[in-house]
Amino acid sequence: MALIPVADDEVATIVTTLEMRTRPPLRPMPVAPLRLVRWQTPTLEAYRMLFTRVGAPWLWFSRLAMDEVRLTETLAEPTRRIFAVTDPRGIEVGLLELDSPNGDVVDITYFALVPELAGKGHGRWLMAQAMALAWAPGVACIRVRTCTLDHPSALSFYRAQGFVATARTIETFPDPRALGLLSADAAPQIPYLASRR
Numbered sequence: 001m002a003l004i005p006v007a008d009d010e011v012a013t014i015v016t017t018l019e020m021r022t023r024p025p026l027r028p029m030p031v032a033p034l035r036l037v038r039w040q041t042p043t044l045e046a047y048r049m050l051f052t053r054v055g056a057p058w059l060w061f062s063r064l065a066m067d068e069v070r071l072t073e074t075l076a077e078p079t080r081r082i083f084a085v086t087d088p089r090g091i092e093v094g095l096l097e098l099d100s101p102n103g104d105v106v107d108i109t110y111f112a113l114v115p116e117l118a119g120k121g122h123g124r125w126l127m128a129q130a131m132a133l134a135w136a137p138g139v140a141c142i143r144v145r146t147c148t149l150d151h152p153s154a155l156s157f158y159r160a161q162g163f164v165a166t167a168r169t170i171e172t173f174p175d176p177r178a179l180g181l182l183s184a185d186a187a188p189q190i191p192y193l194a195s196r197r
Helices: 044-058 068-075 122-134 154-160
Strands: 010-020 035-038 080-086 092-099 105-113 141-147 164-174
Touching: 010 154, 044 068, 044 092, 044 105, 068 080, 080 122, 092 122, 105 122, 141 154, 154 164
Parallel strands: 105 141
Antiparallel strands: 010 141, 010 164, 035 080, 080 092, 092 105
């Protein structure tokens, strides 16, 4: 056993990859006052705003670090499907992103609701929507990744939905708060050591 130092301006996390290789039995769709809206070609501003709203509490930053050309290309990939979750007023309150670059494997790349909706059963509704979209003919596996920076219930939630953990890795990366990609007060549950300088 070893403790490995992490620089003050970096963050470390354990990433768990989970897979589902058998389509779950059909169940009634959970009830929610939400709607899933396909974003065929989201504007970068709208995408980044929603990405930040749902992801900043968990230090999501990868799409914020991409330059405009790279992000435009990524969002336009033909294997990628992007959905906004909207509330009854039409306000975007969640993000679902699916990618299937290999055809028979679908990655749930992003899956999140704004923190205010946590613990109200809306995650089960969103997962049911994701499963209905992902399990298309020819799909053999649905994959999702979560990490120790995500919501504390994320791993157990995915397992309860039928996903099985298949791999763990350790990831370190520059703290997006130190890079100015997220505000210094984002994700207060994750120590921001670079602020001590």
